Amino acid sequence: MxxxxxxxxxxxxxxxxxxxxxxxxxxxxxxxxxxxxxxxxxxxxxxxxxxxxxxxxxxxxxxxxxxxxxxxxxxxxxxxxxxxxxxxxxxxxxxxxxxxxxxxxxxxxxxxxxxxxxxxxxxxxxxxxxxxxxxxxxxxEQASADLLGATVSTLLGRVPISIGSHASVRQAAQLMSEQNVSALLILHHGDETAPDGTLAGIITDKDMRARLIAPGLDSEIPVTDIMSADPATIDHQRYIFEAMALMLRYNLHHLPVLMRGKTVGIIAISDIIRYESQNSLYVVSSIFRQQTVAELQSVVPDVHACFLRMVNEDANSQMIGSAMAAIGRSFKQRLLELAEAELGPAPVPYCFLALGSMARDEQLIFTDQDNALILDNRFDPALHGSYFEKLASFVCDGLAACGYTYCTGKVMATNPQWRQPLRVWQQYFKTWMEQATAERLLHSSIFFDIDGVWGQTQWAEQLQAQVSKQARHQPLFLASMARNALQRTPPLGFFKDFVMEQDGKQNNSLNIKRRGTAPFSDLIRIYALAVGSDANNSLNRLKDIIDAGVLPKGRGEDLRDAFEVIALTRIRHQAEVLRQGREPDNNVLPEQLSEFERKHLKEAFQVLSNAQSFLKFHFKA
Incomplete structure (x- = not known):
């Protein structure tokens, strides 16, 4: 043979x-x-x-x-x-x-x-x-709710196959063939930069085709020349849904798994597919196959189906929020690919930003778009302005076509104020923090939830590092942020009854976002800035806040549980409205909730109210 x-x-x-x-x-x-x-x-x-x-x-x-x-x-x-x-x-x-x-x-x-x-x-x-x-x-499929709660370790099979960083591509290919694997770990060997046996990179069948065979390179070159260096990894005790979110976010097909810093396996998309039918990975894969904005619109029913499936399977708010945010990022990324195909390559480098709920991994099915552009410092409006104006319009119009409505406050890349060189953005944040007033920050707090989704994403990380380093030392800034956060209060009256919205179309309803999840996010963001947390997600920020010990004992855990109650009420409401074939919104009718749900919702709002009182005292707002 x-x-x-x-x-x-x-x-x-x-x-x-x-x-x-x-x-x-x-x-x-x-x-x-x-x-x-x-x-x-x-x-x-x-x-x-x-x-x-x-x-x-x-x-x-x-x-x-x-x-x-x-x-x-x-x-x-x-x-x-x-x-x-x-x-x-x-x-x-x-x-x-x-x-x-x-x-x-x-x-x-x-x-x-x-x-x-x-x-x-x-x-x-x-x-x-x-x-x-x-x-x-x-x-x-019926048991997939349990599987969503399973850890990554349950997906691991065989011992991972690896080779030293000194090996050639030919040796790597021979080993992959002998072991029947489609991905190979590359471990440091004789490198001055890292200890032997630690993870240096990963190489896949696709890397062989795209980085060796297609360019016609010699197979005797070092495997380090074509590997993906410093790959994303996940700990074996993390949840499968977290691995899924990571693979979605960075469009990964293979993800190394660590135990106490040592690589113990690799999971692939196909491993997760075995656990999750009608999944968000499929939706993201479908998004990147579409060739026009009209074709992207055709994926929207799949997004709704994915959202409903997760709700039906009792996924928690963090699972749903991260999956929907990953899908939203994928729409942005594909639209940017299509925009560049139509307009040509960008004249200078740029970074497209997600802001707000997408940056926090808390996006749901009914949401507007909040985005911005960081441009290279060589940006010249006379030479490059027209290109980026067209790029921003293409993406924002495409997002609107796919169900992400235009931001009423015009916090979008189409607004020239939010389409600026990196040095201008650095000055924006410096001014917001060092010359803070409540009025100046009123419409700017959204920029403290920031995530780079395309291009020079390290610029977004630089801005985050700037904020993390400086914000905790600016008491006037934190007090001004707190003062604005206190403008949105939970809908509880003097006798702890619900206070209904009275704004015409939505009379006698609770706006569960404006009076619930939004003030929660505002409050958590301020404490996170105060303790120097570099997390974006509210629950991850809350963990940092609890670890920092700035809240009374037990108060952080109460906040976490109350946030989940309010977030899930909002999620289930949107799912029910979607099932009825109506446009999702954030307006919950208390009479449609069970007595049990109303009781727990009131208790959650009371936790928020108490936390706002402590916030006012803590930051002298």
């Missing part, structure tokens, strides 16, 4: 129903296989077309569909499809597409039918077992 066929044989030996076959029959299968490669988003099988092979997934992820376009199944490494068509006339019954870059082993129809005739186990597994696995798949 040739080396490639030996590799195929080793793969078959690890997966049912092949590993149960006699050795001689298994070798026949390995020698008969052809290999197909399909790019992410490409069509693999089309309904009713002639079918000539049984499809076995070597790496990647595949979706199969019913003829009406409804999703039928989602498969990853070791999964197979097309057996139904081969057994019923040799025509495709379930169309298939590649969810990510995918390698497929194609077993000829004659070989498949021979296996079906000669191996009772193979026949039962494929024909009967498949139906049973579909049933268990649906059961897993």
């Amino acid at each position: 040739e080396i490639e066929q030996i590799e195929i044989l080793d793969f078959l030996k690890r997966h049912s129903p092949f590993r149960e076959l006699p050795a001689d029959l298994l070798e026949q299968v390995a020698c008969s296989i052809d290999i197909g490669y399909f790019k992410a988003g490409s069509e693999i099988l089309r309904f009713n077309e002639p079918l000539h092979a049984f499809h076995l997934i070597r790496s990647g992820a595949v979706e199969t569909f019913r003829r009406n376009g409804e999703l039928y199944n989602r498969l990853s490494e070791g999964g197979f499809f097309a057996e139904q068509g081969l057994l019923r006339g040799g025509k495709v019954r379930f169309p298939a597409s590649a969810l990510e870059d995918t390698l497929i082993y194609l077993i000829p129809d004659r070989m498949f039918l021979q296996l079906f005739d000669e191996s009772e186990f193979f026949a039962d597994y494929v024909e009967v077992g498949y139906r049973e696995r579909r049933k268990s798949s649906k059961a897993r």
